[in-house]
Amino acid sequence: MTYRGHVENGVVVLDESVTMPEGAAVQVDFLGESKESEETGTTLLERLKPVVGAARGLPPDAALNVDHYLYGQPKQ
Secondary structure: OOOOEEEEOOEEEEOOOOOOOOOOOOOOOOOOOOHHHHHHOOOHHHHHOOOOOOOOOOOOOOOOOHHHHHHOOOOO
């Protein structure tokens, strides 16, 4: 069973109420940045700014027919 939670004052707190036996073995996987760092961090556009518009030599219909150019689907 997988439960989600967050860290509060250095302690993992589950998002829902769960009863587990005392001494139960658990595994904690770090899923990424915290909500706090997302709120105070940069936007996705700001993080991707160095690569926005960097692609050169693309066909004029690349955005419309991305599936054609990536996966061979028929053009729209």
